[in-house]
Amino acid sequence: MKAVVLGGTKGMGRALSRALAADGHDVWLLGRNAEDLARSVEDLKARSPSVKVGAAPCDLESPASFGPALDAADAGLGGFDTVAVTAALFGTQDQLEADAALLQRLLTVDFAHTVLFCEAVRTRLLSRGGGRLVVFSSVAGERGRKPVVLYGAAKAGLTAYCEGLDHRYRAAGLVTVCVKPGFVKTGMTAGLKAPPFAGEPEQVAVDVLRAMKRGAPVVYTPAPWALVMAIIRMLPRFVMRRVGF
Amino acid sequence: MSRPTPPTLAGWGLLERPGVECRSEDLAALTRGAVLTRGLGRSYGDSSLPPPGTLDVAGSVLADRVLAFNPETGVLRAEAGFSLNSLNRLFLHRGFFSPVTPGTSFVTLGGAVASDVHGKNHHRDGCFGEHVRALKLRVADGQIVECSPTVEPELFRATLGGMGLTGHVLEVEFQLARVPSPWIVYESERVPDVDAYVDALKAAAADWPMTVGWIDCLSRGKNLGRGILIKGRWAEAHEAPPEPPRTGPKLAIPFLFPSWALNPLSIRAFNFLYYWKHWQRRRAGLMTPDAFFYPLDGILHWNRIYGRRGFTQYQCVLPDAAGRGAARRFMDKLTALGGASFLCVIKDCGPEGTGLLSFPLKGISIAVDMALTDRTQGIVDALNAFVIAEGGRIYLSKDAFTRPEDFRRMEPRLDAFLAVRRKWDPERRIRSAQSVRLLGDGT
Structure with missing residues (x-):
């Protein structure tokens, strides 16, 4: 694979980039901060000296950055065939309810701009016969739930987009993998109380890499979350109204 | 209504104290104003726990990037949360191993420096610190300082084995040992x-x-x-x-x-x-x-x-x-x-x-x-x-x-250490449960 990872300097994106490089795939990192990108490039080079690694600036808050970033990745990798989007904003329900500006940013970045970025990737990949698009959504998008009403709504939209995209374009060669991580211990969730089955980013990376190779349309990770969400999906509305999760 | 029990942190010995570990990939930002930084929490006692009255300690484990590696010389520079476990997993098959390792690989570079860990080869190769070439620290006044055996040598010496009290270790540059086989x-x-x-x-x-x-x-x-x-x-x-x-x-x-x-x-x-x-x-x-x-x-x-x-x-x-x-x-x-x-x-x-x-x-x-x-x-x-x-x-x-x-009574070198600490942290802003107990730091 020749993979582009948006958000590859932190959290699950960092773990996925390392797993891709360790598995022998070339990796191009996209992110907001040039110095941070440079440090992650050095990290990947030191870990996996035999693969090609590079980086370019890209900011989900600024759709104008998408085209030049993908151009740079295409030039650097000699045409990429895989793109993973791990970047997103996060806020707790309380933070988002209290701060409309933060809410607007989050809804814009996590849904609207993420879809715009994926659309830019879609046209590129389809123009060369297809490829893989891996989008990190969340289990928060599975049901409307009290602790993640707003963040979950953005992720629900993203999940629906991924499913539609996969149905519409898989025959044309574009495989869309929707990743639904449960609680994973990253910088994003630092300070939140970890529930049972909280996972590590390295485990997520292993699961996602396997799903990418298989072309699985949906992957719950770490694995126990598939069962947890299967139950939550089946709970009747009157139960969801009463429970706190 | 019953009050929620305060969150606790513990060292490897499971001795608990009120505390919360804050983690971020951006260790430099995280340590700004922090009272203490901990790594993988393998020290047994209270050296990685916050002083009484403070809850938050910075956690370095997400700051785990290798920043430079020279395969010719075996010199490696990495962020302080990089662990010896990762080091050995990545470099053993390339003919390198940690120059010194304690009895667990679940130790970060920052922790290895703060404890100046020793291992089975101490009689030959000394402590981990003997193989460290440079450190980047965030010291108590907020500055970021690079130190080595020749640059700010007193700060460097006090940081090796200094239990994290001289500054927050951000980066460590050290010499790997070359090994002839992975067995x-x-x-x-x-x-x-x-x-x-x-x-x-x-x-x-x-x-x-x-x-x-x-x-x-x-x-x-x-x-x-x-x-x-x-x-x-x-x-x-x-x-x-x-x-x-x-x-x-x-x-x-x-x-x-x-x-x-x-x-x-x-x-x-x-x-x-x-x-x-x-x-x-x-x-x-x-x-x-x-x-x-x-x-x-x-x-x-x-x-x-x-x-x-x-x-x-x-x-x-x-x-x-x-x-x-x-x-x-x-x-x-x-x-x-x-x-x-x-x-x-x-x-x-x-x-x-x-x-x-x-x-x-x-x-x-x-x-x-x-x-x-x-x-x-x-x-x-x-x-x-x-x-x-x-x-x-x-x-x-x-x-x-x-x-x-x-x-x-058992540590004649203590005054020399305290003198360095006085110079870099006169108000003893960086402290731990252990330093409060042993060195009389205010809470």
Whole structure:
């Protein structure tokens, strides 16, 4: 694979980039901060000296950055065939309810701009016969739930987009993998109380890499979350109204 | 309404204090104004716990990037949260290993520097700090400072073994050891008593770069301190099997054992079996580095066998000047105090290193684990009195009970350390539960 990872300097994106490089795939990192990108490039080079690694600036808050970033990745990798989007904003329900500006940013970045970025990737990949698009959504998008009403709504939209995209374009060669991580211990969730089955980013990376190779349309990770969400999906509305999760 | 219980943090000994670990990939930002930074929390006592009255400590583990590696020279620079476990996983198959490693690989570079860790090769290669070329620290006033043996050398020396009190370690540059193969050639022997054990350890030091051993501290009389001495060296390429060592699946202790699980009887049984499992007088062969360096890393959360009450490890070093019988006198003292230990590890140390508060000195290091009881403080006090009389000292990374006056009596280097700390952190903003206890820092 020749993979582009948006958000590859932190959290699950960092773990996925390392797993891709360790598995022998070339990796191009996209992110907001040039110095941070440079440090992650050095990290990947030191870990996996035999693969090609590079980086370019890209900011989900600024759709104008998408085209030049993908151009740079295409030039650097000699045409990429895989793109993973791990970047997103996060806020707790309380933070988002209290701060409309933060809410607007989050809804814009996590849904609207993420879809715009994926659309830019879609046209590129389809123009060369297809490829893989891996989008990190969340289990928060599975049901409307009290602790993640707003963040979950953005992720629900993203999940629906991924499913539609996969149905519409898989025959044309574009495989869309929707990743639904449960609680994973990253910088994003630092300070939140970890529930049972909280996972590590390295485990997520292993699961996602396997799903990418298989072309699985949906992957719950770490694995126990598939069962947890299967139950939550089946709970009747009157139960969801009463429970706190 | 009942108030929610405050969150707690614990060291490896499971001794809990109110505290919260804040993690971020951006360690430089995270440490701005932070009271303390911790890594993987493998120090046993209270050195990685916040001082009373403060909850937040910075956690370095997400800052785990390699920043530069030169395969020609073996010099590596990485963020402080990078662990020796990752290091060995990434670089062993490329012919490099950590120059010094403690008995667990779950230690960050920042932690290895703060504890100035030592290992089975101490008699040859000294502490971790001897292989460090440069450090980047966030010091108490907020500045970021690069130090090395030649740049701000006093700050550098005080940081090696300084328990994180001189500044938050952000980056570490150090020299990896080149190894001829990813396998260890080992030889182990059964030794009948503690004096013979210490003699064998000293004799082995001349021929073997790595030595360590375990002794049974429950047998009495002529069997006192019988044990198993393990010697090792890296296998040459022609001696090693063609395949790389495989790491087996790890076991994990899934829950806290009930506190009665470890009692004098079960500990005695374990020690008896462990000794006689080595029924041959001498064994030799090849071992994986994981099995050789990190036998306990194969069991995740092994500290849970002590149950909710937790445990402590008492580790001291007795100088060569204390004479040949020092280890036996220690064992006699421990037996008299009733400090039954599941594990007792004895290792000879080479000369004192660069670090101002670095633990080892030329002599014999003894480490014993003890479940916490009402008597623990009294046992530690009595052992400290013995160690002071013998001219030895304790290892701060294991300690949770030593009294400040005892620490001062065993640590003539303390004033030099405090002088450096005064210069860089006159208000003692960077502090820990341990520094409040031992150095009298305000809370």
